[in-house]
Amino acid sequence: MYTFSNKLKTFSFILMILGALGVGYGFMTSHKSFEEVETLLAEESHHGGGHAAEASHGAASHDAHAVDNGHGEEAHAEVDEHKEHIEHVQHQIANRPWSALYVAAFFFMMIGLGVLAFYAIQIASQAGWSPVLFRVMEGITAYVLPGALIVLAIAVASGTIGHYNLFVWMDPEVVAHDKLLQGKSGWLSLPWFTIRGLIFIAGWSLYRHFARKFSIAQDTAEDQSNFKKSFRIAAAFLVFFIYSESIMSWDWIMSVDPHWFSTLFGWYVFASMFVSGITVIALITIYLKSRNYLPFVNENHLHDVAKFMFAFSIFWTYLWFSQFMLIWYSNIPEEVTYFISRFNDYQLPFLGMVVMNFVFPILLLMNADYKRIPWFVVMAGLVILFGHYIDIFNMIMPATVGDRWFIGIPEISSILLFAGLFIFVVFTALTKAPLLVKGYPFRKESEDFHY
Amino acid sequence: METSKVIHAIYTDDDVLMSAVKKVKAERYHIEEIYTPFPVHGLDKAMGLAPTRIAIAAFMYGLVGLTVATVMMNFIMIEDWPQNIGGKPSFSYIENMPAFVPIMFELTVFFAAHLMVITFYLRSRMWPFKEAENPDPRTTDDHFLMEIAVDGNEEALENLLKDTGAVEINLIDKAH
Numbered sequence: 001m002y003t004f005s006n007k008l009k010t011f012s013f014i015l016m017i018l019g020a021l022g023v024g025y026g027f028m029t030s031h032k033s034f035e036e037v038e039t040l041l042a043e044e045s046h047h048g049g050g051h052a053a054e055a056s057h058g059a060a061s062h063d064a065h066a067v068d069n070g071h072g073e074e075a076h077a078e079v080d081e082h083k084e085h086i087e088h089v090q091h092q093i094a095n096r097p098w099s100a101l102y103v104a105a106f107f108f109m110m111i112g113l114g115v116l117a118f119y120a121i122q123i124a125s126q127a128g129w130s131p132v133l134f135r136v137m138e139g140i141t142a143y144v145l146p147g148a149l150i151v152l153a154i155a156v157a158s159g160t161i162g163h164y165n166l167f168v169w170m171d172p173e174v175v176a177h178d179k180l181l182q183g184k185s186g187w188l189s190l191p192w193f194t195i196r197g198l199i200f201i202a203g204w205s206l207y208r209h210f211a212r213k214f215s216i217a218q219d220t221a222e223d224q225s226n227f228k229k230s231f232r233i234a235a236a237f238l239v240f241f242i243y244s245e246s247i248m249s250w251d252w253i254m255s256v257d258p259h260w261f262s263t264l265f266g267w268y269v270f271a272s273m274f275v276s277g278i279t280v281i282a283l284i285t286i287y288l289k290s291r292n293y294l295p296f297v298n299e300n301h302l303h304d305v306a307k308f309m310f311a312f313s314i315f316w317t318y319l320w321f322s323q324f325m326l327i328w329y330s331n332i333p334e335e336v337t338y339f340i341s342r343f344n345d346y347q348l349p350f351l352g353m354v355v356m357n358f359v360f361p362i363l364l365l366m367n368a369d370y371k372r373i374p375w376f377v378v379m380a381g382l383v384i385l386f387g388h389y390i391d392i393f394n395m396i397m398p399a400t401v402g403d404r405w406f407i408g409i410p411e412i413s414s415i416l417l418f419a420g421l422f423i424f425v426v427f428t429a430l431t432k433a434p435l436l437v438k439g440y441p442f443r444k445e446s447e448d449f450h451y
Numbered sequence: 452m453e454t455s456k457v458i459h460a461i462y463t464d465d466d467v468l469m470s471a472v473k474k475v476k477a478e479r480y481h482i483e484e485i486y487t488p489f490p491v492h493g494l495d496k497a498m499g500l501a502p503t504r505i506a507i508a509a510f511m512y513g514l515v516g517l518t519v520a521t522v523m524m525n526f527i528m529i530e531d532w533p534q535n536i537g538g539k540p541s542f543s544y545i546e547n548m549p550a551f552v553p554i555m556f557e558l559t560v561f562f563a564a565h566l567m568v569i570t571f572y573l574r575s576r577m578w579p580f581k582e583a584e585n586p587d588p589r590t591t592d593d594h595f596l597m598e599i600a601v602d603g604n605e606e607a608l609e610n611l612l613k614d615t616g617a618v619e620i621n622l623i624d625k626a627h
Contacts, residue, residue, distance in 0.1 A: 325549040331538070366510070 002293050002430045008423065015420030022413020026097035030410075037090045091163070095400040097410040098165035102154050104414035106252065107276075107392050108422045109147035110269070114277025115140040116208055117241055117270075118308075123211070123234040129304050131446040132296050135435045136285050138212050140277070142429030143422055145205040150418075152197040155252060159190055166400055169258045180259055188255055196251060200244040207237040219438040227441055245270055253392075256399035260338045262327070268319040269395075275312035275357075276388045279381040281305055284426070286374045293435055299372040300451045306371035306380075313361035313384060317354065320391075342394060345403040349390045356387030389415070456601040457483060457625050458608055459586060460617040461594050465491045468595040471615035472497045475599065478611060483598040486590040505574075509567040516562025520555040586623075 032040070119137040122130045159170030168174050168181075169188040175181045181188070211230055218226035246266030254265050262268075282305040288294045327335045342350045364380040365371055397405045437443055462468040468491065475482060482498060495502075525544045528551075533541040540546040572578060590596045597617075599608060605622065612620050 321549075321552065325552065328549050368506075 012420045012423040015416045019413045019417025026410030092404040095165040099400040100410035100414045104418045108418040110273035112143035114273035120234040128445040129449045139430035148201045271316040278308045310365040317358040353390040459621045460597045460612040461619040467616040486596040509563045512566035513559045513563035516559040520558035
């Protein structure tokens with residue numbers, strides 16, 4: 001049995017408290033008045049910021065308005081433009097702590113969900129190498145229920161208690177002036193969005209609940225009936241998962257840009273969650289092994305997990321590139337704006353994540369010997385995880401905060417908050433059952449696994 | 452013509468062969484060659500053979516392929532005749548790179564795969580019309596053959612091999 005060390009528990013609490021403080025700070029400092037934003041923009045124009053032209057244009061129009069009333073209409077239009085611009089920036093600044101929280105919440109949720117899918121695949125494919133890691137995976141998937149509820153709660157709260165800080169389609173004012181959003185309102189409506197989210201979370205959590213239950217029951221069972229049941233529900237879950245995951249990614253991520261759509265988006269998000277999940281399995285396995293809780297796990301198991309990290313990093317890149325290249329190549333205006341805003345305002349994160357999610361893993365994890373060295377896998381894993389955080393960041397932020405992004409206190413605090421929660425939930429779940437599946441039919445094969 | 456003597460010990464089971472290899476190695480005899488009808492898992496380790504470096508070769512061939520693709524398309528599409536084809540930006544390689552990636556990928560794989568296979572053929576001396584070096588046709592079907600150099604110790608070696616479960620032991624004069 002694993003015991004949650006007090007040190008780690010304290011560490012997770014410290015992360016949560018620090019994170020909560022930072023998130024609170026982020027929300028407190030994000031409500032800027034119209035005048036504050038106006039001076040901010042004026043200051044930025046003095047420093048030669050990106051808004052120099054617009055801001056000076058705004059100032060000039062004020063003067064014109066004051067001097068010459070004869071050109072009232074024209075000047076009014078310019079004043080309106082100036083006002084609109086400031087309100088736009090004001091909204092972006094207010095969106096930042098919401099988006100930071102949402103990105104971090106989604107990132108940790110998707111780790112849990114990715115591991116759940118991986119776990120179901122291992123059972124449905126009757127893998128012989130992985131059963132010694134099942135309890136680690138079950139521990140990680142304990143985060144799916146709280147994590148997914150938090151993501152949905154943030155999404156709904158942004159449209160109810162917030163000022164539509166994540167999803168513009170939740171704003172009836174916006175929809176009233178937008179033909180495209182009216183056309184999509186059959187799907188993108190707050191009640192239906194919430195119900196869909198709850199159905200998905202219920203499906204994932206039910207599978208997780210029963211898979212865990214059968215897995216523990218199999219430990220003491222005389223026959224294989226629990227194994228057979230868990231096999232059957234794994235197969236059923238995988239069918240449910242691929243539909244629900246796809247729709248979830250439209251709802252929770254793609255709809256932040258409600259004018260844009262992409263067909264392989266669900267797969268793309270799936271690749272991101274799958275590789276992050278596998279990486280976390282490797283990291284937690286290495287951690288527990290270093291504490292001598294997993295004597296039956298050897299470097300061959302690590303080698304296999306690292307191979308999955310390697311292969312799915314490339315799979316992610318394949319989907320990322322396929323989506324990018326098809327849109328870049330045909331250059332249809334209604335699609336390509338998605339990448340133009342990312343390429344202009346997010347150049348470093350947008351290209352940096354390709355380096356972290358592709359170039360690093362392919363060079364670090366190609367050598368078979370390196371895949372067996374724990375510290376090497378940890379290093380590669382941290383790069384991959386950070387890269388996929390940036391990936392989610394790149395999906396959400398351009399739609400909500402635009403060029404007002406920065407990885408500062410709101411973002412880092414949100415990561416700390418959910419990292420603390422994740423560690424607490426996962427390691428608490430790990431203490432609930434022995435770390436080796438006892439009665440699982442492939443246990444022996446897995447213990448003797450050798451590559 | 453100089454002749455040297457070798458012993459051919461024949462086995463009918465791969466597990467017996469594996470334990471025989473370990474025993475022969477432990478007695479510090481030099482195994483010249485082993486002929487098997489199919490890959491025997493772990494045999495190379497038991498024999499103490501050096502690991503293959505063909506994967507390293509393949510990686511470098513892949514880099515060659517990537518370079519060939521890049522240099523080729525940079526010359527053709529950007530330097531030699533930078534024509535406007537459907538509005539694609541042919542001002543620099545990097546601006547037009549997404550369009551080149553499929554070819555860069557395929558040529559990397561092509562070079563890595565084919566040159567690695569050719570390397571394998573050369574290193575293992577395999578080509579059409581090559582004369583087969585099979586000492587006993589049965590080793591292509593269901594027999595395993597271990598060839599050990601004899602150095603005036605025939606009897607001790609023969610006894611050792613008998614103990615390891617060899618079904619047949621032949622002393623062969625090998626012409627060089």
